[in-house]
Amino acid sequence: xxxxxxxxxxxxxxxxxxxxxxxxxxxxxxxxxxxxxxxxxxxxxxxxxxxxxxxxxxxxxxxxxxxxxxxxxxxxxxxxxxxxxxxxxxxxxxxxxxxxxxxxxxxxxxxxxxxxxxxxxxxxxxxxxxxxxxxxxxxxxxxxxxxxxxxxxxxxxxxxxxxxxxxxxxxxxxxxxxxxxxxxxxxxxxxxxxxxxxxxxxxxxxxxxxxxxxxxxxxxxxxxxxxxxxxxxxxxxxxxxxxxxxxxxxxxxxxxx
Numbered sequence: 001x002x003x004x005x006x007x008x009x010x011x012x013x014x015x016x017x018x019x020x021x022x023x024x025x026x027x028x029x030x031x032x033x034x035x036x037x038x039x040x041x042x043x044x045x046x047x048x049x050x051x052x053x054x055x056x057x058x059x060x061x062x063x064x065x066x067x068x069x070x071x072x073x074x075x076x077x078x079x080x081x082x083x084x085x086x087x088x089x090x091x092x093x094x095x096x097x098x099x100x101x102x103x104x105x106x107x108x109x110x111x112x113x114x115x116x117x118x119x120x121x122x123x124x125x126x127x128x129x130x131x132x133x134x135x136x137x138x139x140x141x142x143x144x145x146x147x148x149x150x151x152x153x154x155x156x157x158x159x160x161x162x163x164x165x166x167x168x169x170x171x172x173x174x175x176x177x178x179x180x181x182x183x184x185x186x187x188x189x190x191x192x193x194x195x196x197x198x199x200x201x202x203x204x205x206x207x208x209x210x211x212x213x214x215x216x217x218x219x220x221x222x223x224x225x226x227x228x229x230x231x232x233x234x235x236x237x238x239x240x241x242x243x244x245x246x247x248x249x250x251x252x253x254x255x256x257x
Contacts, residue, residue: 001256002229002238005031005057007205010241012248018048025052027252033058033239036066038089042096049097056097057237058141058177058203061104061129062086071145072105074125075118075155087129094138101203103141103177104129106155118155123168130171141177141202142166146185150212158186159197166200175202179241184209184220191228198232207242214242214251222254 006012006029012020018040024032032054037045049056064070064079073079073086090102104126109118130140142165147157156162162176178201180190187193194201206225208218215222229238244251 002204002226002234003031003236004255005029005033005055005237005239007033007035007239007241009035010243011251014247018044021048021052021054023248025054027249028255029054031055031057031237031239033237033241035060036062037093037097038062042093045093046096046098056099057239058101058103059090059093059097059099061090061102063105064107070107071151071154072107074104074129075107075109075122076113077117077121080121080125083125084128087132091132091136091138094133095136100137101139101141102133103143103203105143105145108151108153109155111153122155122165126165126174127169127171130169130174134171134173139173139175139202141175143177143179144182144186145179146182148185149210150182157182159183159193163197163200176200177203177205179205180220180225181205181207181209181212181242190220190225194229194234195232198234201234201236203236204229204234204238205241206238207240211245212243213245214240215254217245 006024008020012023037059064073073083094102106122133140142162144156144158144162145151145154147154166174176197208215208220210218
């Protein structure tokens with residue numbers, strides 16, 4: 001089976017954030033991710049990882065004002081300075097946590113911003129970030145997020161859009177973050193899609209659809225999907241990024257122990 005990681009921003013939310021590391025380890029996870037680490041001291045998070053024998057597999061670059069509805073700033077030409085400062089902050093956390101993959105959220109394109117300006121801004125920002133991360137041996141992932149249900153106007157909403165970005169930036173440490181939930185909504189054909197994109201996939205996340213709950217609550221045949229991921233030779237992490245339909249413990253029936 002794949003190497004499974006727990007997204008602590010969505011799982012084990014029955015308890016305070018720093019207590020979720022222990023619960024993830026007790027459940028059988030060996031890796032964790034979460035949306036953002038920046039409100040907690042680096043040393044505190046590093047200690048939680050070490051004490052529970054966990055690997056930090058991924059977190060996101062700073063997204064702008066998340067609570068105000070921003071979902072990344074990489075495509076916004078008036079936020080380049082802020083984006084670069086965020087990359088520097090993320091590198092500091094990645095070093096402290098031993099994290100070798102960071103994810104870049106492209107952001108929501110304002111209606112008044114031209115497609116070309118947003119695209120050129122995104123290309124320049126991603127190229128700059130990838131160059132900075134390369135010195136630390138960190139891979140930069142870029143995620144496609146569905147624009148139909150969760151994030152209308154999200155600038156990169158299909159794998160094809162991310163692959164066009166990867167082609168334009170053209171660096172060795174840039175990869176696609178493939179989210180099974182988002183791509184089921186936008187394009188379907190999950191197994192064949194992942195097989196075709198495998199050389200460029202740097203990280204996989206999953207939730208069932210509709211509802212974004214655990215496997216078995218929606219339309220995706222996760223037994224087949226997980227088996228296919230194994231057979232295609234993907235050796236990265238596969239992260240549970242779903243909202244449990246009940247308690248987290250009750251949602252983990254899919255996790256092989």
